[in-house]
Amino acid sequence: MLFIGVDLGTSAVKLLLMDETGKIEKIVSKEYPLYFPHPGWSEQKPEDWFAQTAEGIKELVSECDRSEVKGISFGGQMHGLVALDEADNVIRPAILWNDGRTGKQTDYLNNVIGKDKLSRYTANIAFAGFTAPKILWMKENEPENFARIAKIMLPKDYLAYMLSGSFCTEYSDASGMLLLDVEHKCWSKEMIEICGIRKEQLPKLYESWEPVGCLKPEIAGELGLPEDVKVIAGAGDNAAAAVGTATVGDGACNISLGTSGTLFISSNKFGVDEHNALHSFDHADGHYHLMGCMLSAASCNKWWMDDILKTKAYQEEQEGVTKLGENHVYYLPYLMGERSPHNDPDARAAFIGMTMDTTREEMTQAVLEGVTFGLRDSLEVARSLGVNPERTKICGGGAKSPLWRKIVANVMNMKVDIIESEEGPGYGAAILAAVGCGVFPSVEEAAKKLVKVVATEEPEPELAAKYEERYQKFKKFYPLLKGNF
Numbered sequence: 001m002l003f004i005g006v007d008l009g010t011s012a013v014k015l016l017l018m019d020e021t022g023k024i025e026k027i028v029s030k031e032y033p034l035y036f037p038h039p040g041w042s043e044q045k046p047e048d049w050f051a052q053t054a055e056g057i058k059e060l061v062s063e064c065d066r067s068e069v070k071g072i073s074f075g076g077q078m079h080g081l082v083a084l085d086e087a088d089n090v091i092r093p094a095i096l097w098n099d100g101r102t103g104k105q106t107d108y109l110n111n112v113i114g115k116d117k118l119s120r121y122t123a124n125i126a127f128a129g130f131t132a133p134k135i136l137w138m139k140e141n142e143p144e145n146f147a148r149i150a151k152i153m154l155p156k157d158y159l160a161y162m163l164s165g166s167f168c169t170e171y172s173d174a175s176g177m178l179l180l181d182v183e184h185k186c187w188s189k190e191m192i193e194i195c196g197i198r199k200e201q202l203p204k205l206y207e208s209w210e211p212v213g214c215l216k217p218e219i220a221g222e223l224g225l226p227e228d229v230k231v232i233a234g235a236g237d238n239a240a241a242a243v244g245t246a247t248v249g250d251g252a253c254n255i256s257l258g259t260s261g262t263l264f265i266s267s268n269k270f271g272v273d274e275h276n277a278l279h280s281f282d283h284a285d286g287h288y289h290l291m292g293c294m295l296s297a298a299s300c301n302k303w304w305m306d307d308i309l310k311t312k313a314y315q316e317e318q319e320g321v322t323k324l325g326e327n328h329v330y331y332l333p334y335l336m337g338e339r340s341p342h343n344d345p346d347a348r349a350a351f352i353g354m355t356m357d358t359t360r361e362e363m364t365q366a367v368l369e370g371v372t373f374g375l376r377d378s379l380e381v382a383r384s385l386g387v388n389p390e391r392t393k394i395c396g397g398g399a400k401s402p403l404w405r406k407i408v409a410n411v412m413n414m415k416v417d418i419i420e421s422e423e424g425p426g427y428g429a430a431i432l433a434a435v436g437c438g439v440f441p442s443v444e445e446a447a448k449k450l451v452k453v454v455a456t457e458e459p460e461p462e463l464a465a466k467y468e469e470r471y472q473k474f475k476k477f478y479p480l481l482k483g484n485f
């Protein structure tokens with residue numbers, strides 16, 4: 001039996017073919033453009049996602065026995081607003097998770113409706129990238145588009161809709177809309193009213209492992225797959241990555257170094273961060289999780305390498321970094337503003353502390369360190385809530401870098417478990433597909449059985465102590481600069 005896991009990321013869609021023993025048969029990646037039509041805005045075209053996913057699936061199954069493909073599922077970039085009209089046309093480009101245009105609507109939700117009420121209705125407060133403020137933005141700024149909305153969905157749910165015709169979502173991704181009552185797993189009627197929408201415009205809710213339908217016959221024909229291939233609901237990419245790294249059960253932790261950077265802590269009990277810095281969301285295993293999200297993680301390194309140093313040779317550049325813990329340069333990683341913990345769409349990136357003899361290598365190092373310090377901010381919030389994981393898994397494009405993994409282990413002072421494949425969301429999505437097809441009794445059992453830790457990066461006490469000192473200094477810079485960006 002074969003299962004397809006689709007990771008609808010921000011940089012690309014990554015597709016993975018897995019057999020029932022968890023072996024990865026093939027991986028395919030297809031890029032699409034990311035548009036920044038104004039500073040701080042971030043959009044992609046859902047049509048590009050689907051076109052590239054369809055091409056990717058064809059390539060993925062080109063050499064296998066297609067009759068063995070039993071299920072397909074997804075891990076998708078979260079929070080993006082996809083709006084379709086009555087005829088299923090995409091009304092406007094999707095407004096993504098890292099889009100900062102909704103400052104006014106976010107302030108309205110947090111300060112006029114009020115954080116207490118939002119937290120009571122949804123378990124979260126408003127962040128600029130969440131879906132509800134984008135709906136309010138569209139209502140205010142594009143009333144004609146708003147009036148045309150027949151269906152509101154999240155990025156990966158658009159793929160499920162195009163493949164199966166089922167207008168569906170699931171709890172983990174829906175948690176990031178600020179429309180879901182996360183604790184009770186139902187749409188919040190108060191939030192629906194506040195956003196001026198109707199429940200019929202929202203998709204039907206499923207658990208991540210539940211089948212939502214099968215491939216539409218014409219799609220099956222186009223992809224060259226059997227019509228009985230099951231489409232399984234899937235998860236937000238972070239919950240999918242947690243499944244793909246076996247971050248399930250109470251207290252398990254995963255760090256993702258993708259376009260965004262996330263710290264994900266799985267929990268069997270529902271809980272809310274009283275500081276409102278970490279999100280309280282449903283997990284794809286049927287339970288809950290806390291999560292801190294940085295808007296620019298591996299994208300900081302990509303910007304520094306591709307746009308400034310004009311190189312694609314990440315590994316060669318990183319090989320020049322030899323003085324870990326010794327750097328005098330600091331980097332604030334706020335290229336797109338910041339979500340956790342600052343909730344400040346106006347924050348901006350900065351290099352601090354250069355001298356005449358500062359080198360290119362020190363600045364490269366500062367970028368990797370600055371992103372990691374940003375993630376440590378979220379870990380500090382978790383620690384203040386009494387959640388103190390002693391080890392973490394790691395995934396995402398940045399996890400390919402041995403240097404970055406070492407920096408993570410020492411800045412966090414945690415053991416970092418390295419998984420056989422860093423394709424967290426894609427592997428998690430394939431596991432969800434296998435569970436949905438009845439191969440495993442539960443997500444937790446499947447993940448624990450299939451995911452293999454191949455090595456552990458241990459923190460080194462002397463280096464961790466140096467990083468502790470540097471982190472204490474890093475922490476002081478944002479409050480000093482805040483309001484002046």
Ligand SMILES: Nc1ncnc2c1ncn2[C@@H]1O[C@H](COP(=O)(O)OP(=O)(O)O)[C@@H](O)[C@H]1O
Pocket residue numbers: 008009010011012257258259260298299301302314315395396397398399400401404
């Ligand atoms: N060796 C590396 N060091 C640092 N960053 C890397 C490395 N390899 C890939 N990346 C970065 O990882 C990111 C892609 O990671 P991925 O998890 O696929 O992101 P997304 O899901 O957001 O598309 C890109 O920004 C890419 O530049």
Ligand SMILES: O=C(CO)[C@@H](O)[C@H](O)COP(=O)(O)O
Pocket residue numbers: 009010011076077078079097098129176236237238258259260261262293
């Ligand atoms: O906004 C969040 C999580 O709350 C991001 O993590 C997005 O889900 C995008 O993820 P990547 O493209 O970085 O995987």
